[in-house]
Amino acid sequence: MSLTAHLAIAPxxxxxxxxxxxxxxxxxxxxxxxxxxLLSCAAMLVAALVLLNASADGTIRTYELGNWPAPFGIVxxxxxxxxxxxxxxxxxxxxxxxxAVITQADRKGWHFHPLFQFQMLGLNGAFLTGDLFNxxxxxxxxxxxxxxxxxHGQGPARLKxxxxxVVVNIVGSSLFLIALGLLYALTGTLNMADMGLRVxxxxxxxxxxxxxxxxxxxxxxxxxxxxxxxxLWLPRTYAVTTPAVAALFAIMxxxxxxxxxxxxxxxxxxxAGAAAWAPAPYLLPAAMLTAIVGFAGVFVARxxxxxxxxxxxxxxxxxxxxxAGWQTDTLTAAIYYLVHxxxxxxxxxLVADVVARRRASFADSASAGPVFGQRELAGxxxxxxxxxxxxxxxxxxxxxxLLILESVVDVPGWGDAWGWAWGAILATTLIGVIGFARTGSxxxxxxxxxxxxxxxxxxxxxxxxxxxKADMAAPTITIALLAAWSIGAGPAxxxxxxxxxxxLDTASAVRAVLGEP
Amino acid sequence: MTLEFLVASAIGILVAGGIYxxxxxxxxxxxxxxxxxxxxxxxxxxxxxxxxxxxxxxxSKTVTEYADPxxxxxxxxAIVITFGMTAFIVVLALRSFLETGSxxxxxxxxxxxxxxxxxxxxxxxxxx
Numbered sequence: 001m002s003l004t005a006h007l008a009i010a011p012x013x014x015x016x017x018x019x020x021x022x023x024x025x026x027x028x029x030x031x032x033x034x035x036x037x038l039l040s041c042a043a044m045l046v047a048a049l050v051l052l053n054a055s056a057d058g059t060i061r062t063y064e065l066g067n068w069p070a071p072f073g074i075v076x077x078x079x080x081x082x083x084x085x086x087x088x089x090x091x092x093x094x095x096x097x098x099x100a101v102i103t104q105a106d107r108k109g110w111h112f113h114p115l116f117q118f119q120m121l122g123l124n125g126a127f128l129t130g131d132l133f134n135x136x137x138x139x140x141x142x143x144x145x146x147x148x149x150x151x152h153g154q155g156p157a158r159l160k161x162x163x164x165x166v167v168v169n170i171v172g173s174s175l176f177l178i179a180l181g182l183l184y185a186l187t188g189t190l191n192m193a194d195m196g197l198r199v200x201x202x203x204x205x206x207x208x209x210x211x212x213x214x215x216x217x218x219x220x221x222x223x224x225x226x227x228x229x230x231x232l233w234l235p236r237t238y239a240v241t242t243p244a245v246a247a248l249f250a251i252m253x254x255x256x257x258x259x260x261x262x263x264x265x266x267x268x269x270x271x272a273g274a275a276a277w278a279p280a281p282y283l284l285p286a287a288m289l290t291a292i293v294g295f296a297g298v299f300v301a302r303x304x305x306x307x308x309x310x311x312x313x314x315x316x317x318x319x320x321x322x323x324a325g326w327q328t329d330t331l332t333a334a335i336y337y338l339v340h341x342x343x344x345x346x347x348x349x350l351v352a353d354v355v356a357r358r359r360a361s362f363a364d365s366a367s368a369g370p371v372f373g374q375r376e377l378a379g380x381x382x383x384x385x386x387x388x389x390x391x392x393x394x395x396x397x398x399x400x401x402l403l404i405l406e407s408v409v410d411v412p413g414w415g416d417a418w419g420w421a422w423g424a425i426l427a428t429t430l431i432g433v434i435g436f437a438r439t440g441s442x443x444x445x446x447x448x449x450x451x452x453x454x455x456x457x458x459x460x461x462x463x464x465x466x467x468x469k470a471d472m473a474a475p476t477i478t479i480a481l482l483a484a485w486s487i488g489a490g491p492a493x494x495x496x497x498x499x500x501x502x503x504l505d506t507a508s509a510v511r512a513v514l515g516e517p
Numbered sequence: 518m519t520l521e522f523l524v525a526s527a528i529g530i531l532v533a534g535g536i537y538x539x540x541x542x543x544x545x546x547x548x549x550x551x552x553x554x555x556x557x558x559x560x561x562x563x564x565x566x567x568x569x570x571x572x573x574x575x576x577s578k579t580v581t582e583y584a585d586p587x588x589x590x591x592x593x594x595a596i597v598i599t600f601g602m603t604a605f606i607v608v609l610a611l612r613s614f615l616e617t618g619s620x621x622x623x624x625x626x627x628x629x630x631x632x633x634x635x636x637x638x639x640x641x642x643x644x645x
Binding site for chain 1: 539544547551554555558561562564565566567587588591594595598599601602605606609610612613616617622623
């Protein structure tokens, strides 16, 4: 095997090596540990970009771990969609890590950088794997790292939310295992491509079980994606997490969406008997509810990080409305919007941090406080992030929503449901705009100058301190990327279309993974 | 009483107990519930390879009927992962209790020792 053939496993190997090295050098040479962590993220980005470029020609690369042939060994699959997700994950990680280093959020505990790398290991693995049990294992890797990252910095609020987050995810993992057990018992394989072939041969007696397995599996992914009614864990968890980490977590909910996009056409496609597209009828109503609940949360949120958390839920809902169509053009819109909404969510959390760092004990709460330093710049950043999150022009959310609206009109089998989808998307956009305008005007326009002595000395000291503008770099870069995603919408949607048709052409994946029949 | 019935009812009882405990309000019971639930899942995964008796492992090419080794490998992985997760949540629940003074999963300030619980039960609710 040439070196380029081994590139497929690089996004898994790089963080796996960087994490223990960072752990070892962290105590003695903190700067070296940070450098290793940053270098690892940059290397992941380079590897992902090379894979993205290589996948553009439509070949599906597979990597057989330990050289065990496909349905028996674990196989990694790189197609266009996984290359897009790898690039997105590496980009977001670099931004989040950069922000954590600049704001010194990584200094609140010893193990930030190793945990961050393990998180990336889990994310990249989940995007690459072509084996269902391996997907479970990578989910666990990313979850256990996320528990550590979520609790980073500690404090009662984090611990309280942490217990709930861990309990919910342990239950989710158990359900994942039950679904896997059912699918293995029915098909005798765990390889996704192979399973897609074998579900067609299941006898009529077992069709009910197959349907249960399909719905259970998709429910677990919906839990990870925080789809209503399985969303309750997300706002509390994300709102109390260190903002740099929350920015990275913006991509974690997308892992659930990615898994739905990957698994449903491949395994529960047309040939799956009773399980054929089984989750599809439930996905659209759930997605619309998610969008509504998410943006209603944006409307009533008490502080910026809570608002960002609800915006993540709302964007997942909008995204799943498109996914629920299962056509090439709806999936194209979904993939384009997926990239956008991840970056927009990250930008919101980063801006919330920029604001909170300047307002002392007022933090990022959506109430009027004393004037703080660089309020205009911070306000500008917040406006840009809010424009992105709600989907107003000129940033890419507008194009994404436009694509979704356009694509859902002629989905076969939906009948008049597209009207509901339009209503949900447009109404939630309006609610979102009002919600962001409310918090924005309270924080950036109104100011309450407290009477002398009413402000605590630490507060007045913190408010008058000149804060460096360096912490605005990460949100600015994120918003610049969103602008670039908007300008490059032509090539981006072309790539997304190709990725969507590759996902729906399951036979090509089978040929690539199992070899020519 | 077949083997299948025994295993299936064991899984069912474990799941029922696990879900009941996992829905309780206090962290220790929730942790116990999750543990019971994961036992049930492990048994279920093991049963996914069919319950067979007296089958040899894969070691000879002449044997056609052998015990499926894959579910055992899956169960082993699942046990290791759940073990780690359980250890983690026990420590986390303890830290959370020490830091917030409450062992309720939803973080409410509820009585946390048996004495206080008894006291709270004895005092009538104040009328408003």
